[in-house]
Amino acid sequence: MDWFNDTLEIPTNGKGLYPFTDSIHGLIRSWDVQEGMCYLYMPHTSASLVISESYDPTARLDLEEFLERLAPENQSWYRHTLEGADDSTSHMRAMLTDTSLTIPIDGGKLSLGTWQGVYLFEHRKRGHRRRVLVRGLQVR
Amino acid sequence: MDWFNDTLEIPTNGKGLYPFTDSIHGLIRSWDVQEGMCYLYMPHTSASLVISESYDPTARLDLEEFLERLAPENQSWYRHTLEGADDSTSHMRAMLTDTSLTIPIDGGKLSLGTWQGVYLFEHRKRGHRRRVLVRGLQVR
Amino acid sequence: MDWFNDTLEIPTNGKGLYPFTDSIHGLIRSWDVQEGMCYLYMPHTSASLVISESYDPTARLDLEEFLERLAPENQSWYRHTLEGADDSTSHMRAMLTDTSLTIPIDGGKLSLGTWQGVYLFEHRKRGHRRRVLVRGLQVR
Numbered sequence: 277m278d279w280f281n282d283t284l285e286i287p288t289n290g291k292g293l294y295p296f297t298d299s300i301h302g303l304i305r306s307w308d309v310q311e312g313m314c315y316l317y318m319p320h321t322s323a324s325l326v327i328s329e330s331y332d333p334t335a336r337l338d339l340e341e342f343l344e345r346l347a348p349e350n351q352s353w354y355r356h357t358l359e360g361a362d363d364s365t366s367h368m369r370a371m372l373t374d375t376s377l378t379i380p381i382d383g384g385k386l387s388l389g390t391w392q393g394v395y396l397f398e399h400r401k402r403g404h405r406r407r408v409l410v411r412g413l414q415v416r
Numbered sequence: 417m418d419w420f421n422d423t424l425e426i427p428t429n430g431k432g433l434y435p436f437t438d439s440i441h442g443l444i445r446s447w448d449v450q451e452g453m454c455y456l457y458m459p460h461t462s463a464s465l466v467i468s469e470s471y472d473p474t475a476r477l478d479l480e481e482f483l484e485r486l487a488p489e490n491q492s493w494y495r496h497t498l499e500g501a502d503d504s505t506s507h508m509r510a511m512l513t514d515t516s517l518t519i520p521i522d523g524g525k526l527s528l529g530t531w532q533g534v535y536l537f538e539h540r541k542r543g544h545r546r547r548v549l550v551r552g553l554q555v556r
Numbered sequence: 557m558d559w560f561n562d563t564l565e566i567p568t569n570g571k572g573l574y575p576f577t578d579s580i581h582g583l584i585r586s587w588d589v590q591e592g593m594c595y596l597y598m599p600h601t602s603a604s605l606v607i608s609e610s611y612d613p614t615a616r617l618d619l620e621e622f623l624e625r626l627a628p629e630n631q632s633w634y635r636h637t638l639e640g641a642d643d644s645t646s647h648m649r650a651m652l653t654d655t656s657l658t659i660p661i662d663g664g665k666l667s668l669g670t671w672q673g674v675y676l677f678e679h680r681k682r683g684h685r686r687r688v689l690v691r692g693l694q695v696r
Binding site: 277279281317318319321346353354355358359363364367368375376378409413 | 591592606608609614621622653654657669671672696
Binding site: 312326327328329332334337338374378382389390391392415416 | 417419421455457458459460461486487493494495496498499503504507508510511512515516518549551553
């Protein structure tokens with residue numbers, strides 16, 4: 277078994293889902309891992325990870341609006357407001373989605389379903405440079 | 417260390433939670449893994465994974481209705497409606513639950529809590545044949 | 557590669573987020589793992605895992621109240637009520653958060669973001685002694 281260790285930098289320009297499946301595949305190719313496991317970790321509290329449909333862009337818009345409605349800004353009961361109206365909601369939205377993901381690698385690629393893509397979900401209004409930690413376990 | 421690689425096929429007949437802990441245990445026995453890690457991955461965008469109570473069936477019914485109310489069908493603001501009224505909600509429900517899970521294996525079994533079971537959550541009305549990718553890491 | 561296996565016991569005194577990052581770091585030090593992966597698993601159906609902001613305590617209060625409102629007690633449609641008003645909601649809240657987490661270890665520590673902490677989320681009113689299974693994969 278062997279182990280690979282890299283970090284992706286993904287710029288965002290505010291709230292929304294940003295696909296980055298291709299960047300992960302670039303790492304897996306550079307590692308030359310044929311079979312094993314890919315670990316993704318998001319070291320931020322106001323952005324998160326999601327695997328969802330990558331085909332029809334309207335699916336993405338619905339997911340974005342869904343979280344906007346499920347954890348709306350500017351609720352009177354919010355206590356954590358010093359860092360802006362979008363900060364506490366960004367932690368809520370991160371909590372409902374994923375901080376870590378584990379995806380099998382087979383044949384040198386992520387074993388995603390036909391319609392799946394990997395997304396970074398930015399929950400702040402302002403753009404950020406986000407990092408995603410990517411680890412690869414090669415088993416053969 | 418050793419590595420095992422299998423796929424479960426789980427038929428569903430529409431929305432709901434389908435227990436499949438026993439099928440995972442069948443694989444772990446066939447691999448003869450005593451200690452390590454079990455990785456589950458769902459390669460579908462309209463079904464997901466959940467670990468929850470397996471004892472009282474009414475607990476399951478409440479989880480099903482909870483998601484039905486949290487991400488209800490036929491909201492006027494949905495844009496992704498071409499594939500049916502249950503498609504965009506199925507992505508929302510998958511996003512709120514799990515696409516990947518990692519469960520320790522000890523003594524040849526998943527180290528689940530006393531009341532825990534592993535479920536496939538089907539989010540579409542129509543039945544499907546779902547696949548779950550199962551990987552085993554044997555550490556001794 | 558090497559493998560480490562431990563269990564943390566974390567007492568709670570009712571609903572809320574309980575930080576336990578330091579306890580995980582204690583295990584990693586005792587294992588002397590410098591690089592690899594840390595696996596966390598919650599073997600309970602009414603408590604869960606969350607990674608979120610650890611700096612401002614009001615962020616935590618908002619997350620607690622958010623789930624209290626998203627999955628409120630005493631809804632007329634709940635069927636699973638034999639174990640108390642907080643039991644079915646505790647499964648809902650556990651489903652929306654995490655049962656398993658995978659966090660990279662680098663330089664002998666969890667590769668958490670600057671503001672991240674690891675929390676146990678207790679969903680029952682009464683205190684419990686919760687267990688968290690912790691596994692360490694050392695890769696070098």
